[in-house]
Amino acid sequence: MEKSGKLLVVDDNEDVLFALHALLSSYLEKVKVTTDPEQIPRFINDFQPDVILLDMNFQKEVASGKEGFYWLDTILQIDRQMAVLLMTAYADTDKAVQAIKSGAIDFIPKPWEKDKLLATIHSALKLRKSQKEVALLRQQVQTINNGNSREIIGESEEMRKIYGIIGKLADTDANILLMGENGTGKDLIARTIHNHSRRAGEAFVTIDLGSIAESLFESELFGYEKGAFTDARKEKQGRIEIASGGTLFLDEIANLSAPMQAKLLTTIEKRYISRLGSVKNIPIDVRFIAATNADLYQSVEDGTFRRDLLYRMNTIEIQLPPLREREGDISLLADHFLKRYAAKYKKEIRGLSPDARKKLEDYPWPGNVRELQNVIERAVVLSSSKTLTGDDLMLTVKESRKAKDSENLNLERVEQETIEKALQRSKGNMNRAAELLGISRFALYRKINRK
Template sequence: MDNKGKILVIDDNEDVLFALHALLSPYVGKVKVSTQPEKIQKFIEEYQPDIILLDMNFQKDAISGKEGFYWLDKILNIDSQSIVVLMTAYSDTDKAVQAIKAGATDFIPKPWEKEKLLATIHSGIRLRESQKEVSLLKNRMEVLNADTAYEIIGESEAMQKTFSLIEKLAGTDANILILGENGTGKDLIARTIHNLSPRSKEVFVSIDLGGISESLFESELFGYEKGAFTDAKKDKPGRMEVASGGTLFLDEIANLSLPMQAKMLTAIEKKQISRLGSTKNIPIDVRFISATNADIYQAVEDVRFRQDLLYRINTIEIHIPALRERGNDVVLLAEYFLKKFGLKYKKDIQNLSHDAKRKLSAYNWPGNVRELQNTVERAVILSSDRFLKADDFVLAQTEGRKHKDKEVLNLQIIEQEAVEKALNRSNGNLNKAAEMLGISRFALYRKINRK
């Protein structure tokens, strides 16, 4: 047993307390003993035990176990997830079983067997650790959800209509299809709908269906049993099973092959899945939010996407407008990203110049909000001024090749054109552009700055 975990022992017999302290101390992190159950609340709040060993009888010659039930109830009212192990005489085991039904975790008979006692303590510590991990994950999820909810920015009429639709449908359990170009923020809309829904305290699971090969589709979505295939060393739940009770975001759903669409349709219709290598059906309670940048209706006409699946995933449909359709939202978003990246990179940049605002507003933004974010981040990194000027923004689409009519051998010009082309093809994503050029991100920064 690892030397970790805090144990609280409550018993009216000081000899028992002495024996348990001596026995457990070498195997756990800390042991606290007491003959005073009335101080249990103070012990829980200040000592924060992982396991409480609780005697069932405290008054002399008492055998009813009523005191054990009383203090067990007190403990669970303070912390419903407390790990309480009852200590009882052999003749009290029936009462101990009743106490387990009332919320105790386990019981230890007196006199105890050392190995069984240590095994019980070890199991209790592992259970407590699992509880803490689950609690931590839930807290992180709540923080992430809270942060995400405030990042949808827009005052344009197009976005106000989108916000109004989100508010109307968020409280329902309807399946939703989000349509929009690359970079418009479909994943952000999906998370916001989840955060505003009755499922907000449950998990939000996202999966990019366009990035999954057919060979991995079933194992990723439905999970598998140990031994289902060569590398299946242990059981693994799929995304649908993990998302049960919450929301499953199916990104790029139009990229699914027809055979995979059929399996997806069956799971949605029957509200159950079975893992690879198993015949057992597992019920699922999932809200499906799907998204695609493709013309999914044309795909139905071309028999590349099943019409019955489309009906299942788009009870409600949301179209996210392109950034070029959102008017002054371009400037609002740019100012938001300026503050965000100014803090991140510790830059004292106050605002955008008027020329910069005009330049950003006039650009077509083929990469939408994602391209704008990358563009502002790059400008913040490279700027040393208090205001971002028009020249600080590299907009590949409007600053294309300037020497088409004659052969250019000047290395600097060729390099500049290669940089612009890479930025254009990557929609302003510096990492992707640097990878295309075969250089590091920092080397790309220098070349952009030199321009």
């Protein structure tokens, strides 16, 4: 047995302790012994043993084993993962079964057989080591997730329905389609679904299909081999391959070209990919979550999106509500963002005035949560008071949902209104809206994100 690990032996018989210390010191890194079980908490804290070899019978009720089970429970309350081996001269099957059910790793009868004792301790040490590694990995994953995650804020009836759906998806690998206006938090919902799934400890990979050139779709999704094209100086994994075992979030999936739609459909059905420049099939295990602000059903009717791909992606379809329809959530989100940015910019701003809250509630929020976040951040940066007022929010009366239309010669506002009309006329189809405006789809995205 490899000389590693720390062992604590607890027995009221000093001869037994002497014999075990003499035997086991040659096989373990450190061995500590004690006749007093009251010292167990101190040894766990100071010595930090990997394995505890615990006698079942001390001074009273010699043959019952009750003291052993009592101290086993005490140990596991201190450290739920501690590897405990129970030991007694009064061994029987019932005690052995009860020991394992109570949380012991194994049951050792006295007198012990040397080889069996060493093998049992060795197995307990291996188990303890693997438990520590798993705990460390979980901690690292949790740290990564906490660093990359944001909290979903919302108590409205609409958001409660979303939470209910997320809960039902926890034990499934069903593909999901998230639909909703820009700024409704589709990316946040996608990450939350991943974090509550069986794949939570694996990769969550995102690709924004609206922000990359169409010519790069294939190499980004599927990767490439060295020499596949002029600039391919070394092989590269695609996003799908990187996400294997975890989740791939395809944002703005409506922008996927027809050839890439076909290739993605094949990937979903066959569960393998091949890199550019390769004929080798690479198996993948990916959960797909897609998102769009376009009406994919209309896109199917228009012939710009494959019907079969839509039905592969929308096993579960979630429609995210716009902020204006989330009753009560506007003030809740505003308070959340105010607290965040007051801390970030070291401002002593305690809250929102009543007129500020009314102004927030009256505004239609075409940019949804993202726009609200930007409005609160800007107000915090520019404010010199301890309470944000309606004037600090820089939302004009004309922008209110109660305002009347009037002539507007502001060039930026006219452009925004024209874009909104194009999106309404195209029913959210970004390709069609870009054609109506006479600009490229990517130029349209830049203008929308600039608003």
